[in-house]
Amino acid sequence: MKTDDLIASLTADAPVQQTPPRRAFLIAVIAGVLIAGGAFLMTLGPRHDFMQAIRTLRFDFKFVVTIVLAASALLVARDMARPEVHRSRMRMLLLAAPVLLVIAVALELYTVPQDQWMPRLIGQNMRFCTTMIPLFALGPLALLLWAFRSGAPENPARAGAVAGLIAGGIGAAFYAAHCFDDSPLFVATWYTLAIGLVTGLGAFIGSRLLRW
Amino acid sequence: MPPANKPDSPEAAWAELMRAGLAGNAAAYRQLLEAIAPRLRKFAVNGLLRSGIGNADAEDVVQEILLAIHLKRQTWMQDQPFLPWLNAIARHKLIDVMRRRGRRAEVPIEGLIEILPDETQAPETSASELNKLVSRLDGKQQTVVSSISLDGHSIKDTAAALGMSEGAVRVAFHRGLKRLAELYREGGAA
Numbered sequence: 206m207k208t209d210d211l212i213a214s215l216t217a218d219a220p221v222q223q224t225p226p227r228r229a230f231l232i233a234v235i236a237g238v239l240i241a242g243g244a245f246l247m248t249l250g251p252r253h254d255f256m257q258a259i260r261t262l263r264f265d266f267k268f269v270v271t272i273v274l275a276a277s278a279l280l281v282a283r284d285m286a287r288p289e290v291h292r293s294r295m296r297m298l299l300l301a302a303p304v305l306l307v308i309a310v311a312l313e314l315y316t317v318p319q320d321q322w323m324p325r326l327i328g329q330n331m332r333f334c335t336t337m338i339p340l341f342a343l344g345p346l347a348l349l350l351w352a353f354r355s356g357a358p359e360n361p362a363r364a365g366a367v368a369g370l371i372a373g374g375i376g377a378a379f380y381a382a383h384c385f386d387d388s389p390l391f392v393a394t395w396y397t398l399a400i401g402l403v404t405g406l407g408a409f410i411g412s413r414l415l416r417w
Numbered sequence: 418m419p420p421a422n423k424p425d426s427p428e429a430a431w432a433e434l435m436r437a438g439l440a441g442n443a444a445a446y447r448q449l450l451e452a453i454a455p456r457l458r459k460f461a462v463n464g465l466l467r468s469g470i471g472n473a474d475a476e477d478v479v480q481e482i483l484l485a486i487h488l489k490r491q492t493w494m495q496d497q498p499f500l501p502w503l504n505a506i507a508r509h510k511l512i513d514v515m516r517r518r519g520r521r522a523e524v525p526i527e528g529l530i531e532i533l534p535d536e537t538q539a540p541e542t543s544a545s546e547l548n549k550l551v552s553r554l555d556g557k558q559q560t561v562v563s564s565i566s567l568d569g570h571s572i573k574d575t576a577a578a579l580g581m582s583e584g585a586v587r588v589a590f591h592r593g594l595k596r597l598a599e600l601y602r603e604g605g606a607a
Binding site: 213 | 493502590594
């Protein structure tokens, strides 16, 4: 085939256009939140004392840290979908959630007597937590990987991992509304583990699915 | 913030063509690809020579890059400079080609594609890899892609000849092109 013939072919295909990555991400996040939210309401639902709980700092912090994580990862993902962006200027934002978590853990250790540290870290629901967060994250992860397919990420595994961070953050935010373990010690341990699993899964799938 | 496209520069002209193309102007889109192709050719020849592969199949690389540009054109942000985007796509594909041939690719990041006019003529030889890949497409996709890309029929004529709707031909054709890009990645025709 001559290159001129190929160019003529590509011109013939010009009317068929894929969704631009930014719009694809917007769709993926909205649909992902709806799916994860629907799954949450059909299975667990919010804890019975939700209205009282939202007046406590520890409960609210779980939403702050998970939503900050998802939002910062989304900003990075939008850049990573562009082939010419080697290092997103947004990437430092990914430190925001970990820094918040470290501060919260420090405050918890400062305010809570030492013999309470381990019980709070272990909590009541660690297995449930590390199971449900990844399950709630699966829908959003699939959608975010689909969104990344319309992009051209330089590093497919890393792009998949960032999709996993967004999905993990979304899944964790819903799970947080159900869980009675509010201590930052619990969140820093088990939420991190659960979101890490989703991130690893995203990287694994991304390294295969997001090549272009 | 990267500098915006300077007005009147060749890069700005390309960006303008690309914007028009994305807005549905097929003539502008074709003009852009025709303007880019010689630069890609030089880029591919230089890149292959530098890695010691030899530039015999440079035209295959040009075609693979053009296909990637086409399939990823929605990732260009229209308010951003065009050349860094083009370079990134070309570089990504060249690295891919070299990796498939077992070479460690060393491709500098910036300034690969020159926008200055040059004398390189399009070779009369036609590249062969894409033909082999077309023959590996599945039934309907192969028929449609052959008709349009190899035999030069229009979408309309192809639809009439195959008794398909134009919409169905467009879909099969687009999927066929995507599949071709995948077949390249899976190791090409080798």
